[in-house]
Amino acid sequence: FVVKSHAQRGYFSPYIPGWDCHGQPIEHMVEVTIGPERMAEISQPELRQLCREWAEKYVDIQREGFKRLGVNADWEHPYLTFIPNYEAGNVEIFKDLYLKGSVYRGRKPIHWCTNCHTALAEAEIEYGDEVSPSIYVKFKLDAMPGIFEAAGAAGDAYLLIWTTTPWTLPANTAVSLAPEADYVMVQVEGSNLIMAKELVETVAEVAGWEDYALVAGSSGEPVALKGKQLFGLTYTAPVRHDITGTVIYGDHVTLDTGTGAVHTAPGHGQDDYLVALEFDIPLLMPVDDNGVFTDEAGRFAGLSTDEANPVIIDWLREQGTLVAEKKINHSYPHCWRCHQPVIFRATDQWFVSM
Ligand SMILES: [Zn+2]
Structure with a gap:
């Protein structure tokens, strides 16, 4: 005009x-x-x-x-x-x-449609309800943290995590905690599980724990540490037992759901990717363009991410590390072209630094 x-x-x-x-x-x-x-x-x-x-x-x-x-x-x-x-x-x-x-090549996670073999921008994503597995898994720490040991805890110590994408576990390289939240050790069914104090009751209900106790000091109060204080502990990765994972912390960890200990796979999530950059955590990418596991996924190589979910859950159960299993109905991203669920995976991309 x-x-x-x-x-x-x-x-x-x-x-x-x-x-x-x-x-x-x-x-x-x-x-x-x-x-x-x-x-x-x-x-x-x-x-x-x-x-x-x-x-x-x-x-x-x-x-x-x-x-x-x-x-x-x-x-x-x-x-x-x-x-x-x-x-x-x-x-x-x-x-x-x-x-x-200014031009360099790097790896960054993006929405990926395994059906269309393409990356998708946020504008090309449709959200729709999807039923996913909801599992609680324990990761074995390399050593019992001293403060719990001093309070009488003995044997192996574990971090308890929650995830709705079991197929991302082969790419796990870290566990993120909320820096200022209190973490306690729950003794249940012969295991010592570290998780956020605020979520113990909720998880106990979901997992159906009849009888559990928190490791307590001489005063009778539960021994608690801030997420930040647990930074640097190491554990055996849940699927790739040859990999040592690290406990880190970040503000993306909330106490709305889960256990307050977030399974972190930098190749499969935006928050995971950013926090991994901050703490210099390695990025594994065991899923190819077709959504099929490569040799990097260890024993699950050759399976597609859809096929892998139940297989990984069964395997975790055999290992004795599956603490609880439920289903969850939640909003999940889908491809605007083929309407199939998409995955989040890191691909090689070109960047311009500004
Ligand atoms: Zn598609």
């Missing part, structure tokens, strides 16, 4: 229209139009040519529509993101950034 009204008042006010001609929506429409069989056959250059034709066709249709709506513009000279001039501009900018050393 501003451009048009000035043009009509006699000012020189050219309006250059523009179209973004790249991206998933066009590829998606081409894929739907030609069908999955042909899609699997054609080469990348052919696919790109079809996408180009699709973009050109709709630029024409929209251009005619705008003209009929009475939009004044330089319709014969639009910006199109596929014209070589525009692409050359991008390459120039990329070259500058590259020569400045």
Whole structure:
């Protein structure tokens, strides 16, 4: 309107229209139009040519529509993101950034559809209810923390964690605690389990613990440590027994659900990824593009993440580390194209540091 009204008042006010001609929506429409069989056959250059034709066709249709709506513009000279001039501009900018050393490659977790073999942006995610397993698992600490030992606790000590994605356990490299929350040791069914004091009653109810006690000092009060004070303890990873995990802490840990001890797999979660960067925790990525476990997943290599859930749960039960198992109905991200549940996994990506 501003451009048009000035043009009509006699000012020189050219309006250059523009179209973004790249991206998933066009590829998606081409894929739907030609069908999955042909899609699997054609080469990348052919696919790109079809996408180009699709973009050109709709630029024409929209251009005619705008003209009929009475939009004044330089319709014969639009910006199109596929014209070589525009692409050359991008390459120039990329070259500058590259020569400045700002371009680097890293791994970062993103939403991934194993069905469409593609990364998805937040805008391409639909949330829908899904029934998932809800399990409590104990991770064996390398040593009994001194403060509990001094209060008379003996034998092995464990961290008790809760997760709804058992398939992420092979990628576990840390357990995160809430820095300022109190953690206690629960003695139940012959195990010493460390968890947040505030959640003991809730977990006891879910797990059906009839008889349990908290390790207490001479005053009779339960011995408690802040999450921060447990930092640096080490444990045997739940699936990859050859890996030593580390206890860390972060503000993302809340006491709304779970045990206050959060299973951390930096390759499978945004919070996990960020807290791992902070504490220099390694990132494991044992899931490939098809959602299938690689050799990095140890004994579960070859299974898909869906198949793996019940298998991992059974295996944990055999190991004696499964403390409780329930089902949970919760909101879970799905792919906007195929409507299947998506997973969160780290992929190699290019970054520009600013
Ligand atoms: Zn999909």
